[in-house]
Amino acid sequence: MRIAILSDIHGNLEALQVALQYLRENGIDQIYCLGDMVGYGANPNECLDLVAQSCSKVVMGNHDHAAIGQTSVNYFNDYAKLSTYWTLSVLSARSRNFISSLDFTWQDDKILLVHATPANPPFWHYVLTEQDAREEFEAFTQNVCFIGHSHFPVIFSKNEGLIRVQKFMLNKQDKYIVNVGSIGQPRDGNPKTCFCVYDSDTGQLEYIRLDYDAALTREKIIKAGLPLFLGDRLLNGY
Numbered sequence: 001m002r003i004a005i006l007s008d009i010h011g012n013l014e015a016l017q018v019a020l021q022y023l024r025e026n027g028i029d030q031i032y033c034l035g036d037m038v039g040y041g042a043n044p045n046e047c048l049d050l051v052a053q054s055c056s057k058v059v060m061g062n063h064d065h066a067a068i069g070q071t072s073v074n075y076f077n078d079y080a081k082l083s084t085y086w087t088l089s090v091l092s093a094r095s096r097n098f099i100s101s102l103d104f105t106w107q108d109d110k111i112l113l114v115h116a117t118p119a120n121p122p123f124w125h126y127v128l129t130e131q132d133a134r135e136e137f138e139a140f141t142q143n144v145c146f147i148g149h150s151h152f153p154v155i156f157s158k159n160e161g162l163i164r165v166q167k168f169m170l171n172k173q174d175k176y177i178v179n180v181g182s183i184g185q186p187r188d189g190n191p192k193t194c195f196c197v198y199d200s201d202t203g204q205l206e207y208i209r210l211d212y213d214a215a216l217t218r219e220k221i222i223k224a225g226l227p228l229f230l231g232d233r234l235l236n237g238y
């Protein structure tokens with residue numbers, strides 16, 4: 001089965017539409033979403049509607065949780081805080097209901113989905129280093145755990161450490177934490193939208209990077225009265 005895993009859409013409708021178009025044209029069996037559908041961007045309701053229609057599994061992100069008043073914004077930086085207040089003010093009842101229905105994890109015997117960390121999903125910690133990953137490997141039994149949250153595409157292998165490649169064959173005897181990158185706000189210096197396609201039969205994992213109209217997304221952010229920085233950063237991917 002070919003599965004696409006998307007994360008950290010952050011109200012960026014243009015990037016999400018480009019990704020979904022690609023998935024329609026490339027014979028993907030299932031789409032999973034790792035949360036943070038909202039926050040930062042100008043189209044939270046539209047993104048939530050598309051995710052609800054397109055994704056068979058969806059887990060809760062910290063920005064989603066904050067947008068229904070469940071996670072405190074005290075630890076958010078000023079940009080995240082301001083955009084959360086804005087999102088709270090525009091979120092539809094349908095969007096709130098959809099977010100409220102989400103769990104922190106989804107799993108079967110081979111795959112675990114979580115936004116932040118497998119050990120403590122609602123604590124919203126980050127897996128940034130090999131040391132962080134080493135502690136997290138003890139928290140799950142599956143072959144692979146897909147995460148988002150840092151917006152930085154990277155693979156952690158229990159046996160091989162940190163791996164940064166565009167294509168990789170997962171070994172069924174090893175264990176992996178795969179950060180799928182961010183659809184709506186990439187932060188690895190590459191402004192193209194980012195997600196993963198995983199073939200659960202062969203173990204083949206591929207990062208897909210696609211151009212989208214980031215200038216239009218930036219315009220919408222500015223028009224909505226959100227901080228200019230949240231628009232500008234999309235042009236550079238940081």
Ligand SMILES: [Fe+2]
Nearest residue numbers: 008036063149
């Ligand atoms: Fe995020």
